[in-house]
Each structure stands twice: as C-alpha cells, then as structure tokens.
Amino acid sequence: MDRRNFIKAGGVGLAATTIAAPAIAQTTPTLSWRLVASWPKSLDTLFGGADYFAKLVAEMTDNKFQIRTFAGGELVPPLQVLDAVQNGTVELGHTAPYYYVGKDPTFTFDCTAPFGANYRIQNSWLRNGGGRALMDEFYAGYNVVSIPCGNTGTQSGGWWKKEIKTVSDLKGVKFRIGGWGGAVLSKLGVVPQMLAGGDIYPALEKGTIDGAEWVGPYDDEKLGFQKVCKYYYHPGWWEGQAQLSAYINLGKWHSLSKTYQTVIKAAAAEANNWMIGKYDADNPAALKRLIAGGTQLRYWSRPIMEACFKASRQLYAEESARNPKFKKVYSEWTPFLATEDEWMRVDEQQFDNFMYAKVGARA
C-alpha cells in the first residue's frame, strides 16, 4: 500500500470512527461498578454466584463493564444491601429479597414465600404470570431493580437441638430463620431470630438460639451447624425455592444502554442456572457426610406441616387486609400458583415420583 492509499484508507476509517464514536460511547462505555453481597466469601455457591455474574458481565463486554464484588460486611452489613443500593452507596447488590420483609412483607414474593412456589413456578410467575411487572412497580418505591440471579431450590427445614415431634414442641424455641417463615412459626410459639449467615454458628454455640436454618446440606455443613445441633429437619416449607437477586440502583439501571441491560439480564440467567446446578450437585454429597457424622435426619410430621400451612394462610390474609401493596401482589400470585400446582401434577409429579422411587434400580 502506498502512502497515499494508506492515508486515504485511514481517512475513511477515521471518518467512520468519528461518526460512530458517540454511539459506541453511549452503548458500551467503560464502567466500574461495585456489588455488595449479603454472603461471606466462604459460601462459594452464594458469593460464588455473585462473582460468576460479575465475571460474565466483564467477559461479554470485552472487560469494559467491570463489577467488583464485596462480601457481606466488607463495605456494608450483610443485611443492609438493599439500603446501600437504594441510596446509591453502591450500584449493585446480591442478596435475598426476604431479608427486607421488616420494611414490607411484599418483598417475600420476589424471594420465597412460606408454602409458595418451587423453582420452576417462581421462574414462570415472574416471566409469564405478571410477577415481573408487579415486583417492578413495588421496587420502584425502593429505587431498585431486582433481577433473579441465583436460586437454592427447596431448602432444608433447619437444625434443631431438640426433636420437634408435635406442634407444641415448637413453643418457645429460639430459632434463626430468614424472611417471612419466621412470622408463620411465631404463630405456633417459635421465637424467630434474624441473623446473617456468619453470625449463626456463634449464637448456636453460645446457646442464645436453639436452632437455625440457612440453606441446605452443602452450605449448612460449611457453617458448622452439625457440631451443635443433632436433628436436621425437612423440608423447609418456608422456602420451596429461594431466589437470590441482583439489585441495581434504579437511576444506574436507567443510565445503562439496552446493550448493557441485556448483558446484565443474560449474565444473571446464566448465574442463576450455574447456582442451582451447583447446589443440586453439592448437596447430596454433603448430606451423606453429615449423616455419616451423626446428624439425625427428620421429616416434619403431617400435623406439624398442616398447622404451619394453616398459620401461613392466616398470615397472608392478615397482611392482605392491612397492606394494599401486599394484597395487590398476593391476589395475582395465589391463583397463578394454584393453576401451576394443578398442572404440575399431570406430568412433572407423575414422572418425578416414579423415578424417585427407583433409586438403586436405575442401572
């Protein structure tokens, strides 16, 4: 190429660059955001999910959109992630929305609700059952956008120092529980305690609480509950699934191009599937280790399940009567879930129940 052609070619290239530059600057700017999580770094599925999400965003944007992740307590206390994002202290959070039911129980629908949805139904409700629009409207009041970014599946029913054989055994038990499940249990005499993940074991050890639930075998084992509690109950009816959310400051969200918004949405979906896949693979091995170490597996008796279910319906009705925001979501959420339950019985449940009974007969 002679110099003249080089200049000419360069000139065309430069002209194009000059014209395109403003559009590029708007859609894919260099950004450095901070994410505060509610989790200690030791929980490599929960905190790992936030980290994976951040890594995906960087990879998809050629490292232009960087997100630094901080564990609970590093920048803000683990249970104040919402506040930090709402105030714009940080751009992003990764948390369990039900940590904020003290502000308004409506948060529960974006996370997990007692005797509520399972993993599939939660996904469908948000995407196709009107859930997204309802929660967006609710979250606008908190200056936040919430995007599902991880899930645990059905959680376990927690660790108890004493066996719970009857409903009356629940009375007076100081039990660490996240979210709105505690409000249901309090109707049956439990004294619910809210503590962040890292604070539970010391409280169990000191005896300031009598039991605790966190997630399931893999995480619970890491937190060490098996060292102080003998009985491990199932299922965690207060968390038929538990959705973790990426919280994004509303102003910051609207400052993003459609390009970056879609990057965040897709990264969150991939992180979601990554997390549930990891839990589903890691939980069974952990449960086997726990049982080998002396943990006693227990299932809630039918009368306890029924009493808790009844208490949950009372709580939903009471909150609907006093909280119009809650009522608005609940009145659309309930019929959607009932329709899903009915449908899931036709194929999913038939298949699952047949297969689950075939353990050992597969090969």
Added chain:
Amino acid sequence: MDRRNFIKAGGVGLAATTIAAPAIAQTTPTLSWRLVASWPKSLDTLFGGADYFAKLVAEMTDNKFQIRTFAGGELVPPLQVLDAVQNGTVELGHTAPYYYVGKDPTFTFDCTAPFGANYRIQNSWLRNGGGRALMDEFYAGYNVVSIPCGNTGTQSGGWWKKEIKTVSDLKGVKFRIGGWGGAVLSKLGVVPQMLAGGDIYPALEKGTIDGAEWVGPYDDEKLGFQKVCKYYYHPGWWEGQAQLSAYINLGKWHSLSKTYQTVIKAAAAEANNWMIGKYDADNPAALKRLIAGGTQLRYWSRPIMEACFKASRQLYAEESARNPKFKKVYSEWTPFLATEDEWMRVDEQQFDNFMYAKVGARA
C-alpha cells in the same frame, strides 16, 4: 475550542483508536450468521426460543453479531439440522439432539433419555456431573458444540386413538415418537415412527399413524392432535425433560472470541429460562381448553410404567454392550442421576407433593 486544540484532541483520540482497533476487531467483529431450526414458525415457544436467543445476541453486541433464524424446511429439512451445522452449510442450529439417535444413541443424553433426568437434574449433570465434558468429547466427532438453549420440562405421553389399558394394547400401534423412547416402546410391540412436527397431523388424519407425541398441551393443541385422537396420556416417561440445543459448527465456535462465546452461552441460558417459563405458563391453560373440548386425560397404569421402565433398562444395557461411546457416558450418567433422585426426595419431593395436594386450598 480553537482549531489547534481540536486537532490535538482529535489526534489523541485517533491515536487511541488506532491502537485499540486491532483488539476490537478481534474480539467483537461484525458477524452475520444463520441459524436453522427444526421447528415450524407456528410453534412460538420452540421457534420463539431460537428467535429470542438470536435477539439477545444482537442486543448484547450492539447489533454487531447478527443471527438470522430459519424455520425447519426453509433452508434444510427439520431433521437435518445437525448435518447442516456439521458440514458448515450454516453456522448454527436449534434442534432436539435426540433427532440424531439414528446416527448414535449417545445423542440421547444431551436431550432426554427414557426414564432419565428431570429439568433440574439435567442442568446439574451437564454443569457439575461431568456431562459437559463427556458430551463435548462426543460432539467433537460431529464437528459441533452443543449448548442447552431451551427446555420443555416433563412432556406428555402423547395422543392415542384407542385406550391403552394393558401392555398388550401397545402391540402393533404405529406411534409417532421422537428420539430413543421409540426404541423402548418397540420392545413392547409399538411400531415407532419418526416425523417432524409439521408432518404429524396429516399422518394422523390419513391414518398412516395411530397416535403421536410431540411436547405437551400448548404445542400439541397448536398441531391439532385433539381433532383426531381422543386419549391424552401422561406422563411422557421418555422425556422427563427435553433439552433443546443450540448447535454451533466447531470451527466457527473456535473462531469466536471469548467475548462472543460468553455472549452465546449467556444468551442460551436466558433463552432456556424463557422457554421453560413460557411452557409452564401456557400448558395449564391449553390443557383446560383441551379437556373442555372433549379430550380424555389418561395416566399410564402402573404395570405399563413398570414394563416400559424394565424395557428401557434392557435397551441401555444392550446399547452399552455394543457402543463404547454410549457406555462411557451412560456409566457416569446413571450413578449421578441415582444420587440426585435420592437427594431430591429429601426436600424437593416432600415440598412439591405437599403443595400439589393443596390445589384449591392456597387462598
């Protein structure tokens, strides 16, 4: 700004652009790819999933990476998507991997296998149970990379002109069925037929087949099976879930930057969650319409389920004995699934069975 400063500023900008240009060109080039799907456009969940995936990729790349989608038959026949991607006729496909079990039954593990995984377990097997590496190795022989990009959940057990009350009623029935479920049914006397989605209704109407399965209520209703078959059976034990895959030509995949590879991976995850969410919301309404229109719901009897399960174990054993590639995957897949089944009984099944029985009692 005076001219001197403008030139200086421009110069710095231009120099920076010139330095950055090669890197930008390598990682985020302008691309125009073609995707051939196995589906007619009328199936807005299956074909819609491929379309949504393409839209996400474009959005995340500032429209630089364009994927044009084609319905089955537009460029290549619906059941020859693998061949088109393998040969490089097109860069991408969207298909059900089990359409290719005629080439090698090992494809079944990347899609759905009779009495195999449910949705959650399939996700976990691929991500954390060694499935991804096993399938990548297998697919390398077909010059293809397969990425999960949609799922139907547990499918229905198909439409039958006559009731199937006993195992012997299966004998001689010409039944359209996708994938390896047909090989199981043939052990019980069924004459399995493989037809693409759009070809099934005409065959049922003409009487060249006696029954057909496709997906579930929403899709099946669109294809019109209820007009010619009275009995709708459940569950589709041959498809406890059915994963649809984005197939990418291996050379084309390796030509992509890490940036674009991650974009494709995350777009596929979002499309996956989109599709299952849509099926879960649309299926119950369709089932109600079908029943209102006279469709008779039937469940497989226990003896039929057991006979089919037994036949499936025979088939797996026979194929393992003659096919080392199949054996390699099967021998890792089976124990993973057994472990998952055992674990899923502890929390998921307890929760689901309790809730599914509460239909109508939620509110």
